Amino acid sequence: MEKNSNIAEKTVHGMEKTAETMANTLLAIIDKLAGKESDLKLTFEDLTLDFGMMKAKLNGAIILDIVYSKEAETGAPSKASKTK
Amino acid sequence: MQIVTMMGQVIESGKVTLSTKNKESIEIIAVNKKIDVNLKDKDLIKDLVLSVRGGSKNISSTETVKESPKMVKAAKSMRETLIDTANELKQAGITITLSYKADVVATVGAHASAGISRLVTGTKAIEINSLPKLVELGIYIL
Numbered sequence: 001m002e003k004n005s006n007i008a009e010k011t012v013h014g015m016e017k018t019a020e021t022m023a024n025t026l027l028a029i030i031d032k033l034a035g036k037e038s039d040l041k042l043t044f045e046d047l048t049l050d051f052g053m054m055k056a057k058l059n060g061a062i063i064l065d066i067v068y069s070k071e072a073e074t075g076a077p078s079k080a081s082k083t084k
Numbered sequence: 085m086q087i088v089t090m091m092g093q094v095i096e097s098g099k100v101t102l103s104t105k106n107k108e109s110i111e112i113i114a115v116n117k118k119i120d121v122n123l124k125d126k127d128l129i130k131d132l133v134l135s136v137r138g139g140s141k142n143i144s145s146t147e148t149v150k151e152s153p154k155m156v157k158a159a160k161s162m163r164e165t166l167i168d169t170a171n172e173l174k175q176a177g178i179t180i181t182l183s184y185k186a187d188v189v190a191t192v193g194a195h196a197s198a199g200i201s202r203l204v205t206g207t208k209a210i211e212i213n214s215l216p217k218l219v220e221l222g223i224y225i226l
Contacts, residue, residue, distance in 0.1 A: 040104055047098030
């Protein structure tokens with residue numbers, strides 16, 4: 001029983017780490033696309049994931065529309081510092 | 085365990101495509117512990133490699149000199165991570181091939197058979213199939 005819960009814990013931890021890495025990669029790509037008014041599409045075709053205890057099949061797409069109107073200005077006094 | 089090895093073990097089969105501006109940039113095909121990463125957009129790859137290294141394309145030569153030690157340090161750490169990952173992939177029986185426009189540029193892991201490139205990388209688990217294309221993509225951390 002305890003062994004099973006350990007395996008489940010490890011599986012969840014592995015899934016968390018995988019999601020984190022995927023998110024970091026996406027973040028790097030989004031950062032590079034910022035201000036370019038482009039979109040990012042991640043397509044999955046019969047992607048089979050094996051987490052040991054369970055299997056998952058992914059089909060579909062994730063689309064991120066990126067429209068950054070303006071880059072943040074630096075060095076300019078903020079409104080908060082002007083008004084007391 | 086490195087995250088690439090973990091992902092290599094988790095992904096059983098299938099295809100993942102990353103597109104930007106309706107243009108395919110990266111295509112990943114996995115079949116039976118063999119993962120092919122096909123790079124299609126050179127500029128995006130160059131940008132990503134630069135961002136991982138901590139550098140930037142649009143900086144002056146003075147800033148480049150200032151940033152050099154930081155970039156060298158980042159490249160060294162990335163090289164060590166890559167070698168560790170390659171050895172782990174070999175042990176796990178997973179092969180990752182890096183292709184650019186359908187030509188194999190590098191092979192990492194179980195099916196890599198490093199020749200002279202072993203003297204540079206220090207491991208049998210990384211095979212450089214096309215050095216000019218690797219440089220063209222801006223991947224010259226080895």
